[in-house]
Amino acid sequence: MGLNCEYYVESDMSLEKAGETIGLEESTGTWTEVETKPNDIEYLTAKVSSVDEENNLVVVEFPDELFEENNIPQILSVVAGNLFGLSSLKNVRLKDISFSEEIAKSFPGPRYGINDIKKIVGAENRPLFGTIIKPKVGLPPKKTAKVAYEAAMGGVDLVKDDETLTSQEFNLIEDRISEVMEELDKAKEETGHETLYACNVTADNKEAVERAKLVEESGGNMVMVDVITSGFSTLKAVSEAVDLPVHVHRAMHAAFTRKRKHGISMVPVSKLVRLAGGSQLHTGSYHGKMHGEKKEITKSKRALRDEWFNHKPALPVASGGIHPGLVAKNLNYYGKNSVIQAGGGIHGHPDGTREGAKAMKQAIIAWKEDISLEEYSKNHRALAKALERWGERAEYDY
Amino acid sequence: MGLNCEYYVESDMSLEKAGETIGLEESTGTWTEVETKPNDIEYLTAKVSSVDEENNLVVVEFPDELFEENNIPQILSVVAGNLFGLSSLKNVRLKDISFSEEIAKSFPGPRYGINDIKKIVGAENRPLFGTIIKPKVGLPPKKTAKVAYEAAMGGVDLVKDDETLTSQEFNLIEDRISEVMEELDKAKEETGHETLYACNVTADNKEAVERAKLVEESGGNMVMVDVITSGFSTLKAVSEAVDLPVHVHRAMHAAFTRKRKHGISMVPVSKLVRLAGGSQLHTGSYHGKMHGEKKEITKSKRALRDEWFNHKPALPVASGGIHPGLVAKNLNYYGKNSVIQAGGGIHGHPDGTREGAKAMKQAIIAWKEDISLEEYSKNHRALAKALERWGERAEYDY
Numbered sequence: 001m002g003l004n005c006e007y008y009v010e011s012d013m014s015l016e017k018a019g020e021t022i023g024l025e026e027s028t029g030t031w032t033e034v035e036t037k038p039n040d041i042e043y044l045t046a047k048v049s050s051v052d053e054e055n056n057l058v059v060v061e062f063p064d065e066l067f068e069e070n071n072i073p074q075i076l077s078v079v080a081g082n083l084f085g086l087s088s089l090k091n092v093r094l095k096d097i098s099f100s101e102e103i104a105k106s107f108p109g110p111r112y113g114i115n116d117i118k119k120i121v122g123a124e125n126r127p128l129f130g131t132i133i134k135p136k137v138g139l140p141p142k143k144t145a146k147v148a149y150e151a152a153m154g155g156v157d158l159v160k161d162d163e164t165l166t167s168q169e170f171n172l173i174e175d176r177i178s179e180v181m182e183e184l185d186k187a188k189e190e191t192g193h194e195t196l197y198a199c200n201v202t203a204d205n206k207e208a209v210e211r212a213k214l215v216e217e218s219g220g221n222m223v224m225v226d227v228i229t230s231g232f233s234t235l236k237a238v239s240e241a242v243d244l245p246v247h248v249h250r251a252m253h254a255a256f257t258r259k260r261k262h263g264i265s266m267v268p269v270s271k272l273v274r275l276a277g278g279s280q281l282h283t284g285s286y287h288g289k290m291h292g293e294k295k296e297i298t299k300s301k302r303a304l305r306d307e308w309f310n311h312k313p314a315l316p317v318a319s320g321g322i323h324p325g326l327v328a329k330n331l332n333y334y335g336k337n338s339v340i341q342a343g344g345g346i347h348g349h350p351d352g353t354r355e356g357a358k359a360m361k362q363a364i365i366a367w368k369e370d371i372s373l374e375e376y377s378k379n380h381r382a383l384a385k386a387l388e389r390w391g392e393r394a395e396y397d398y
Numbered sequence: 399m400g401l402n403c404e405y406y407v408e409s410d411m412s413l414e415k416a417g418e419t420i421g422l423e424e425s426t427g428t429w430t431e432v433e434t435k436p437n438d439i440e441y442l443t444a445k446v447s448s449v450d451e452e453n454n455l456v457v458v459e460f461p462d463e464l465f466e467e468n469n470i471p472q473i474l475s476v477v478a479g480n481l482f483g484l485s486s487l488k489n490v491r492l493k494d495i496s497f498s499e500e501i502a503k504s505f506p507g508p509r510y511g512i513n514d515i516k517k518i519v520g521a522e523n524r525p526l527f528g529t530i531i532k533p534k535v536g537l538p539p540k541k542t543a544k545v546a547y548e549a550a551m552g553g554v555d556l557v558k559d560d561e562t563l564t565s566q567e568f569n570l571i572e573d574r575i576s577e578v579m580e581e582l583d584k585a586k587e588e589t590g591h592e593t594l595y596a597c598n599v600t601a602d603n604k605e606a607v608e609r610a611k612l613v614e615e616s617g618g619n620m621v622m623v624d625v626i627t628s629g630f631s632t633l634k635a636v637s638e639a640v641d642l643p644v645h646v647h648r649a650m651h652a653a654f655t656r657k658r659k660h661g662i663s664m665v666p667v668s669k670l671v672r673l674a675g676g677s678q679l680h681t682g683s684y685h686g687k688m689h690g691e692k693k694e695i696t697k698s699k700r701a702l703r704d705e706w707f708n709h710k711p712a713l714p715v716a717s718g719g720i721h722p723g724l725v726a727k728n729l730n731y732y733g734k735n736s737v738i739q740a741g742g743g744i745h746g747h748p749d750g751t752r753e754g755a756k757a758m759k760q761a762i763i764a765w766k767e768d769i770s771l772e773e774y775s776k777n778h779r780a781l782a783k784a785l786e787r788w789g790e791r792a793e794y795d796y
Contacts, residue, residue, distance in 0.1 A: 026534075026562065027534065027535060027562075028533045028534060028535060028536050029533070029534075030532050030533065030534065030741055030742040030746075031719045031742050032721075032742035032743070032746040032788070033742075033746055034532045034533065034741075034742055034745035034746045035745060035746070035747075035750050035751070036531075036532055036533065036537070036541075036545050036745045036751060037532070037533045037536075038533075038536065038537065038541070040536075041533060041535075041536030041537075044535055044536045044568075065566065065567065065568065066535060066562070066566065067566065068564055068565055068566055068601070070602075071564065071600075071601050071602065071605075072602070072627075073600050073601060073602065073606075073624060073627040073628035073629075073632070074562070074564045074600055074601065074624075074627070076626075076627035076649070076650055077561050077562050077564075077600060077624045077627045077647075077649040077650070078562045080627070080649075080650050080653060081561060081562065081624075081627070081649035081650055082561070082649055082652075082718075084650065084651075084652035084653045084656060085651070085652030085655075085656060085718075087792075094653075133434075134428050134432045134434055134435070135426045135427070135428065135432065135434065135435045135436075135439060136424075136425065136426060136427075136428065137425060137426060137439075137442055137464060138426050138435075138436065138438075138439030138442045139434070139436065139439075143434075143436070147434050163475050163479060163480070164424065164425075164464070164472070164475050164476045164479060166466055166469065166472045166475075167466055168463065168464065168465065168466055169463065170442075170463065202469075202471050202472055202475060203466070203469050203471060203472065203631075204468075204469065204470070204471065204631040204634060204635065205603035205604070205629070205631045205632065205635060206603070206604075206635065207469075208471075208631075226471060226472075226474075226475045226479075228474075229470075229471040229472070229474035229475045229478070229479070230471035230629060230631060231471075231603070231628060231629025231630075231631055231632065232629075233601075233602040233603045233606075233628055233629055233631075233632060234471070234603065234629065234631060236602060237602065237603060237604065249475075251474075251475045251478075251479035251480055252474055252475070252478050252479055252482065253482075253483070254480075254482035254483030255478060255482045255492075255654040255660075255661045255662050256653040256654040256661065257483075258482060258483060258660065259657055259660055259661075262653070262656065262657055263653045263654065263657075263661075264653050320480075320483075321429050323430075343428055343432075344428040344429050344430035344431075344432055345430070347432035347433060347434045348428075348430040348431055348432045348433070349433075352433050353433070353434060390430070394485075
């Protein structure tokens with residue numbers, strides 16, 4: 001079986017030869033023959049399993065025996081290692097990884113699947129929607145909590161920290177978690193609706209685990225990890241340490257995902273996040289401020305949600321420059337098993353955070369009931385005011 | 399003071415405006431005005447500090463208060479986070495980070511500096527040279543140890559695992575470390591020369607720390623970490639857990655370092671590795687099988703070696719497709735405070751590993767004494783045979 005990895009390749013060699021070069025570099029070969037090579041290691045050699053000349057794609061099969069189970073850093077060192085630097089290749093992009101059952105099942109996967117999370121917030125029949133506290137940084141814990149309260153009163157399912165907010169002097173995590181949960185509990189008493197708070201525990205591995213435990217002990221109901229900057233190993237450790245769903249941010253990903261011909265696609269990243277225990281992952285917006293390839297977003301979303309060995313499905317998250325006018329454009333692609341988030345698109349509402357949250361929810365209901373925003377906004381003031389401000393276009397379209 | 403980050407940027411905006419966009423996205427701004435923004439957070443806003451129109455460079459200054467001390471994942475989430483995905487930028491590359499004293503000093507830095515390591519192997523007046531056990535994978539522990547012994551008898555200062563070898567079934571780390579150290583101790587008894595063994599402990603953070611402790615308890619004298627696949631947090635945890643020098647491999651780096659206009663350069667990676675405690679880091683070969691920009695290699699080498707706050711200097715490592723004929727070409731740039739490594743270029747020697755190691759050492763002495771390889775090989779048989787096989791060119795030049 002092994003791991004079948006699909007690479008887009010450009011080089012002066014044939015695709016077959018390029019695939020062989022990758023396979024040898026990452027398994028039993030080197031650039032010259034060596035006398036230390038024994039005869040019995042053919043079973044470890046990665047080989048080309050298919051070639052698609054039209055699309056410059058080659059699939060390389062890496063035998064299971066090359067890998068350590070339950071060790072993502074080691075797997076990446078093989079299938080996404082030196083090969084990116086080979087002088088003999090001009091461009092190479094890891095597009096997808098197809099895992100063998102044995103390797104895939106050696107990982108824990110998400111503790112909380114889509115249904116588990118939907119049940120918590122009572123959103124069985126609709127997408128979740130959430131907000132990122134804005135501004136990204138600078139609010140003290142009490143003010144953060146007030147914004148969270150307003151958003152919860154407006155109906156959001158999820159409030160999250162921004163990816164750069166961890167535990168700086170102006171907002172220590174121990175103060176923030178208790179203040180925010182207090183306000184969210186208050187909102188729950190008033191509305192009956194539980195709001196998740198994705199508290200960002202991103203730090204060195206051990207410290208992240210300690211922060212996650214603090215969140216759990218403080219009555220928190222979700223933790224958040226920046227997976228690329230802190231490592232898959234940190235995500236997994238956090239997910240194993242606490243009985244909470246993990247919201248996964250991908251800050252830094254576009255350093256290697258953005259160029260279409262080189263680097264790593266979000267598809268394998270999505271699979272690795274699911275293996276490591278992420279319950280929600282940012283996979284991009286079909287329309288917003290961040291760059292995204294529609295095809296890759298679609299494949300990432302499937303990687304998170306499709307039936308896959310014994311692992312629970314995870315929720316794709318659309319985020320970045322979203323406002324009520326862009327909700328339908330995104331949900332048409334993501335569907336109801338997703339999370340749609342707005343930061344500026346909620347807190348920038350002319351009547352403030354609470355009305356901004358209401359406007360987002362109205363846009364979601366309009367989408368669900370297949371009513372145009374124009375029509376629905378006639379009787380929904382919050383939505384009408386959001387549309388007045390931002391219309392139905394993304395910021396960078398203006 | 400803050401962190402001054404240099405970005406190469408291409409966009410339809412002016413450089414000034416592009417720098418502002420980056421600074422706002424990564425500090426107090428978002429794409430729209432929000433009512434939750436207080437008036438007193440100007441001190442947290444990242445600002446453009448200089449612009450170089452000719453080279454498309456902009457420097458953004460991020461205030462110290464934006465960061466958590468001693469937290470690399472958080473720092474990366476700011477200076478190397480969402481900005482790579484912004485639709486309004488076509489290309490953006492983080493070229494360098496200039497750290498404030500406060501942030502830089504909050505990190506441990508290398509336990510073992512250049513002089514500490516040179517003293518162990520008695521190489522005060524010359525570069526270190528080492529070998530990667532080949533084939534990369536497939537040898538059992540006993541054979542690995544025999545190859546290590548042969549290399550040590552040939553005079554190498556350093557033997558290392560390949561980056562994909564960790565603790566697979568065919569070569570468990572607990573067996574490998576004891577077998578290899580036994581053979582290296584034997585070689586030391588015979589030659590009086592200590593050989594370092596960079597044993598690859600790459601795994602999830604906690605497991606990597608446990609493996610590093612196992613190496614230390616087994617009499618090992620060095621550990622190795624794949625920093626990009628396992629995370630800076632794992633490197634730091636390993637470096638803090640054991641009193642051993644840490645050899646740092648960079649598998650996967652070229653997914654984001656290779657494209658000249660986008661991603662992250664090796665220069666900030668080198669600085670982060672030094673902050674996190676790496677004693678040696680692969681920074682590329684000026685001539686070999688792996689792609690490398692000479693200018694970036696030079697800056698990376700300086701980032702590791704230059705005087706820098708209270709941190710000990712680390713050794714740059716040239717590796718990948720190197721053989722005796724390429725030693726001078728690399729050492730002319732790297733100088734004597736470096737490590738030069740050959741895998742295939744040693745084990746592929748016509749007379750085997752021991753002679754291959756001797757040939758490398760002869761090439762180093764020839765370089766040091768400024769004698770041409772042609773001249774020096776007249777009286778040095780091992781070198782002569784290596785030159786016969788590979789000449790003085792890199793594989794991909796042929």
